[in-house]
Amino acid sequence: xxxxxxLRHRLFAAAAxxxxxxxxxxPAHATSKEIIELQTQVQQxxxxxxRLQSTFDQRTSVIQHLVEQTADSTNQMxxxxxxxxxxxxxxxxxxxxxxxxxSGQVQSLNDSVDELKSRIAxxxxxxxxxxxxxxxxxxxxxxxxPAGTASDPNAPQGAGVAPPPAANVAPPLKDTFQAGVRDYNxxxxxxxxxxxxxxxxxxxxxxxxxxxxxYLGEIAxxxxxxxxxxKAYNAVLEGFPGSPKAPAAQLRKGLALLxxxxxxxxIHELRMLVQRHPQTPEAAQARTKLNGLGVxxxxxxxxx
Numbered sequence: 001x002x003x004x005x006x007l008r009h010r011l012f013a014a015a016a017x018x019x020x021x022x023x024x025x026x027p028a029h030a031t032s033k034e035i036i037e038l039q040t041q042v043q044q045x046x047x048x049x050x051r052l053q054s055t056f057d058q059r060t061s062v063i064q065h066l067v068e069q070t071a072d073s074t075n076q077m078x079x080x081x082x083x084x085x086x087x088x089x090x091x092x093x094x095x096x097x098x099x100x101x102x103s104g105q106v107q108s109l110n111d112s113v114d115e116l117k118s119r120i121a122x123x124x125x126x127x128x129x130x131x132x133x134x135x136x137x138x139x140x141x142x143x144x145x146p147a148g149t150a151s152d153p154n155a156p157q158g159a160g161v162a163p164p165p166a167a168n169v170a171p172p173l174k175d176t177f178q179a180g181v182r183d184y185n186x187x188x189x190x191x192x193x194x195x196x197x198x199x200x201x202x203x204x205x206x207x208x209x210x211x212x213x214x215y216l217g218e219i220a221x222x223x224x225x226x227x228x229x230x231k232a233y234n235a236v237l238e239g240f241p242g243s244p245k246a247p248a249a250q251l252r253k254g255l256a257l258l259x260x261x262x263x264x265x266x267i268h269e270l271r272m273l274v275q276r277h278p279q280t281p282e283a284a285q286a287r288t289k290l291n292g293l294g295v296x297x298x299x300x301x302x303x304x
Contacts, residue, residue, distance in 0.1 A: 170202035173199065173203050174208070176198050176199055177196075177199050180199065180212065180215060184215055184219065189222070192215065196212035196213070196216050207240070209240065210236055210240025210243030210245060211243060214232070214233070216232045217230075217231075217233045217249065217253075221256060224259075226256040226257075226260050229252065230253055230260070234253065246277075247283070254266045254267070254269030254270040270289060271286075271295075273286045
């Protein structure tokens with residue numbers, strides 16, 4: 001800008017000088033040759049100023065073009081940086097999702113190991129009970145007269161025979177379980193708990209025992225005994241992982257932990273539920289609860 005102003009000032013000065021020279025009266029002794037030389041010099045000065053002006057315009061155009069190129073390069077670099085940032089964020093989220101998936105697989109493996117341990121313990125218990133019964137059969141308690149004998153030889157046949165021990169008859173499985181469900185729905189919790197306990201006691205390996213264990217957790221939950229509810233739900237997840245009540249047990253366990261102000265543990269259970277049983281209604285409830293808590297559910301976690 002300063003060069004342009006200087007050129008304009010010089011052009012104005014040359015024009016003013018030309019006008020001044022042409023307006024001043026020429027002395028009688030001045031010759032036309034001197035005037036012509038002066039005019040020629042003035043014209044050369046004007047031509048020089050025009051050339052400088054043209055050069056300045058060209059250089060200004062080049063500088064403007066360079067500025068535009070620099071601006072375009074800056075915009076391209078900004079777009080590239082933004083794309084890289086988005087890619088890094090996407091990779092970070094994908095990595096977090098993979099970690100959640102691996103964590104869920106490890107947890108599932110641990111659950112399978114726990115299930116095997118539980119089944120082995122139950123089998124061991126059953127074997128011990130069978131051994132005890134066999135020993136009782138082979139070695140009856142002393143002081144009891146054998147069947148068909150009498151303490152008095154003159155007594156009639158059968159007199160003095162020890163009565164057989166009362167048999168511990170198991171109640172019918174389905175009837176007991178259904179009665180427990182009816183009493184539970186009627187809010188007769190103490191009666192229902194006793195009936196569910198009978199199912200667990202007499203039929204520990206049956207699938208209905210897993211559901212009975214779940215209802216014991218529900219009874220504790222409804223009575224606001226969240227600690228016992230968590231224990232009951234754990235018994236379902238560890239002893240009956242294949243039970244149809246397993247998703248509901250994990251959902252209710254997570255909610256019970258939240259009621260106990262164990263937020264991290266509750267969130268962990270709800271996220272594990274979404275990973276293990278993503279298509280169940282319980283998983284949908286878990287997602288809703290997690291969203292309400294402001295917890296983000298990754299795609300990998302939701303579809304695993």
